[in-house]
Every structure is written in structure tokens, then in C-alpha cells.
Amino acid sequence: MRVARLTRKTKETEIEMEINLDGQGVNEIQTPIGFLNHMFELFSFHGGIDLKIKAKGDTHIDYHHLIEDTGIVLGNCINDALSDRRGIKRYGFQSIPMDEALAQVSLDIGGRPFLVYNVPFDGYIKDIDIALFEEFFRAITINAKINLHINVLYGKDFHHIIEAIFKAFAKALKDATKVTGETLPSTKGVI
Template sequence: MRRAKVERNTLETKVKVEINLDGKGESRIGTGMGFLDHMLNLVAFHGSLDLKIECDGDLNVDAHHSTEDVGIALGQAFNSALGDKRGIKRYSSLYIPMDEALCRAALDISNRPYLVFDADFKSERLGDMSTQDFKEFFRAFVNEARVTLHLNVLYGENDHHKIEAMFKAFARALKEAVQVQSDTISSSKGVL
């Protein structure tokens, strides 16, 4: 089984993440941020990942440090669980609608971290989070997971729908890209 546990402790946050890439979509999420918990539960369900995430952060300041550190720890756990990446599909690209919103996600488990985040939000906040923090979450994940991720909200009106479409597209792309389909490394270089 492709599993990993990561703990990240700083002066701002204490984060614990457990991931099973070959899970059933089960989750136990507690970040102190209701909207982020909702999105991470969606990642587990739509990515068929088992996720346990706990975060005790300085929410009295704001949600930024906690959001970023959860992304960092989740990215580290994801990368660790993948191991040498032998046999994985590696690439995925797909579209996910959420009512009037449409998001495209394209993912390459490349060992080259890069994020393209193309989304405009009308609201400054959703629940207890600044809409700016969603980009920070994905940037932190990408840097630690060492993947290339393009997230594009092509259109939509409701910010909740846009962000939910992004997280569902991200999860479905992860699910597809980590599928084992051979016993070789999916790279002409012989290594990822």
C-alpha cells in the first residue's frame, strides 16, 4: 500500500497528515477552518484517497499559516507515499463542472514543481478563509509534492462553486495520475 505520515511543527502551526493513495475515499479532517475541511473531504472522496489531517494553527491571526502548512504537509505526504513513482500513469487532465462553474485541471507528476492558478474571485472571503489562501494551498502542495499543476476556472459566477470545482478537478486528476499501469518509470529519462 502506498501510505505516508507527516508531521510539521512550527511556531505557527502543528500539522499531522496521513495519506493512503490506494484508499476508499475515507477522511477525518480537522483544520479549524470549516471551508478547508469541506474541500479536503472532497479531495479524499473524489481522489479515492484515505486522508487524516489535523491542524492546530494560529487562527487568531488568520487562516493563512494553517492553510499553507496543511498544503505543505499534504504535499510531503503525497510525495512520500508515491515512492519511486514506478508504473504510475503520471499525467491527467480533465474538466469538472460545478453548476454554472467549469474548471480544467492538468497534472504531471514530474518532479518539477510548477503551479498555474487561473481563477478570479468576486468575494474576499469564503467562510473563515480569504480567497487568496486557496492559491497558497495549491502552491504549497505543488512545491512539496513536486508536481506540475494547472488549474483554470474557465467560467462561473459563484465563488463557492468555482473553488469546489477546482478541488474536485484536482482530486480527480490525482486519482487518475497515480494509477499504476505498468512496471516502468513513465519518462524517457528513466527517472521522475
């Protein structure tokens, strides 16, 4: 089982997370941000990834620290659970519709962090600035050491747009982390 458990405590946030990449989509999510809980539940279910999160932070200031820091911890958990990445498929792609919105995610778990985030929308879901999700995915990208391209082709409802992104990311990650052999998926011999 590819499992990781991490705790991150700063002056701004306190996060405990456990991930099992070979799980069944079982999750226990506890953050003070209801929409973030919902997105983590979708990520876990649609990726078939077991996920436990207990997080709190200075949400009385705003949501930036907690959203970004959960991305940092999730990225580190993914990286730790993958270990040397031996035998994984490495690449993943998904295109997910959510009513009027369409999101596409392409990723490479090749050790070279890079984020392309083509989400041409600004606005709020309840009181959450959706721009914070770019920071969330940037944190995952850097800490999981993945190349991640997120493209939203169209959409109107911000909830649908962000939900489509999370589902596409979950399914692309599940595909890329699938074990298909025993060798490192690189001609360099290292990732």
C-alpha cells in the same frame, strides 16, 4: 499500499496527516476552518484517497499559515507515498462543473514543480480570502514535485469555484497516480 504519515510543527501551526493513495475515500478531518474541512473531505471522497488530518494553528491572526501549511504537508505526503513513482500513469486531467462554475485541472507528476493558477476571481467565502487557495496549491506543487495547471473557465459563486477546483484536482491526481506498468514514466529513466 502507497501510504505516508507526516507531522509538521512550527510556531504557527501543528499538523498531523496520513494519506493512502490506494484508499476508498475514507477521511477524518479536524481543522478549525470549516470550509477547509469540507474541501479536504471532497478531495478524499472524489479522489478515492484515504485522508486523516489533525491540524491547528494561529487562526486568531488569520488563515494563511494553516491553509498554506496543510498544503505543504499534503504535498510532502503525496511525494512520500509515490516513492520513486515507478509504474504510474504520470499525467492526469479533469474538467469538473459545479453548478455555474467550471474548473479544469491538468497535472504531471514528473518531478518538476510548477503552478499555473488561472482563477480570475477575488473575494471571500465567509471570512476566508479565496486567494489563499493559490498558496495552498503552490505548496502542494512544490512539495509533491508536480506540474499543476488550474484553470477556472467561468463561475460566480466562490464556494462553487473552489469546490470544482478541489474535485478536479482530486480526480486528476487519482488518474495520474494510477499504476499502469512497472517502469518509470520517463524517457530519462528518472523522475
